[in-house]
Amino acid sequence: PPPRRKQLIVSRTVHPEARQVLAAYARGLDLDVVEIDCADGVTDVKALTAAISEQTAAVLVQSPNFFGAVENLKPMADLIHAHKGLMVVSANPLTLGLLEAPGKQGADIVVGDAQPLGISSSLGGPTCGYFAVSQAHMRRIPGRIVGQTTDRNGKRGFVLTLQAREQHIRREKATSNICSNQALLALSASVYLSVMGRQGIAEVAELNLHKSRYALEQLLGLKGVTASFTAPTFNEFALRLPEGTDMNKLQAGLLAAGFIGGYDLGRDYEEYAGHMLIAVTEQRTKEEIDQFVHTLGGLL
Numbered sequence: 001p002p003p004r005r006k007q008l009i010v011s012r013t014v015h016p017e018a019r020q021v022l023a024a025y026a027r028g029l030d031l032d033v034v035e036i037d038c039a040d041g042v043t044d045v046k047a048l049t050a051a052i053s054e055q056t057a058a059v060l061v062q063s064p065n066f067f068g069a070v071e072n073l074k075p076m077a078d079l080i081h082a083h084k085g086l087m088v089v090s091a092n093p094l095t096l097g098l099l100e101a102p103g104k105q106g107a108d109i110v111v112g113d114a115q116p117l118g119i120s121s122s123l124g125g126p127t128c129g130y131f132a133v134s135q136a137h138m139r140r141i142p143g144r145i146v147g148q149t150t151d152r153n154g155k156r157g158f159v160l161t162l163q164a165r166e167q168h169i170r171r172e173k174a175t176s177n178i179c180s181n182q183a184l185l186a187l188s189a190s191v192y193l194s195v196m197g198r199q200g201i202a203e204v205a206e207l208n209l210h211k212s213r214y215a216l217e218q219l220l221g222l223k224g225v226t227a228s229f230t231a232p233t234f235n236e237f238a239l240r241l242p243e244g245t246d247m248n249k250l251q252a253g254l255l256a257a258g259f260i261g262g263y264d265l266g267r268d269y270e271e272y273a274g275h276m277l278i279a280v281t282e283q284r285t286k287e288e289i290d291q292f293v294h295t296l297g298g299l300l
Helices: 016-029 045-051 073-082 093-097 135-140 183-219 247-256 286-299
Strands: 007-011 032-036 056-062 086-090 109-113 129-133 144-150 156-163 236-240 275-279
Touching: 007 016, 007 045, 016 032, 032 045, 045 073, 056 073, 073 086, 093 183, 129 135, 183 236, 183 275, 183 286, 247 286
Parallel strands: 007 032, 007 056, 056 086, 086 109
Antiparallel strands: 109 129, 144 156, 236 275
8 A cells, every 4th residue: 555644734823722723633643734824814825735745645725724714615716636645624513504514515625613613601611613525535533423313103313323442442543532522512513503503603603704894894994904815714713903902901891991902913823913803793783893893993
């Protein structure tokens, strides 16, 4: 068999913490992680084209990415597929009520945090993730796959369709934990999804989009504030603040007024010092957004 590929390509627009976790795992598995730069808030496709080779096992992209920008996945998937590698996409599940599914755009594996699906932030945790693959890779999924069926009376039911028995027989090669319990969080997400339904998820996605768009338009009306990037966004966006703004002082002022200020991008990206990442979800009201804009304007 051909030698196993050792190279993973990850975009710098992927969440910095996710890249740290990837680097930690890669070190133990002796994998080579190559980071691709960003251009205008999204993955630089020219740099990606130059980096992909026959050694590349997979490309990992997040959409919407850490800057809140929506990535154009199809060209990137085509690039890695031409070299017989895999396209891995990390996606906020709420956006999928509005955007085309990553699988339709060529993703082989789609992962993400299920926290937006009705799981409270609980001071940072716990939460659960989701993991989906195309049919070709289904038998390599860790854990169990439950299928829908009918019982002998024709009523809808669910059965265990596929379970990788590795947890019991191949412990040292297992791709999932020997025992882990995210069941409570998975149950929360299941309840949220069943209550919201297809229509509800689409409506929540639209609310996120419209409210963040309204906030962005209002904030761009402030003197000296400009958009960091022109790429389309979902419910997060980056702003460039006026030259010389003291970010710590600004954050403290916002907090005193009852607002958690935007994230200082300079903490993770030197080139974006003085840029602030702001998130607006369906939970925010027009009054709150207006008050935030007014408060930020006053502090600036």
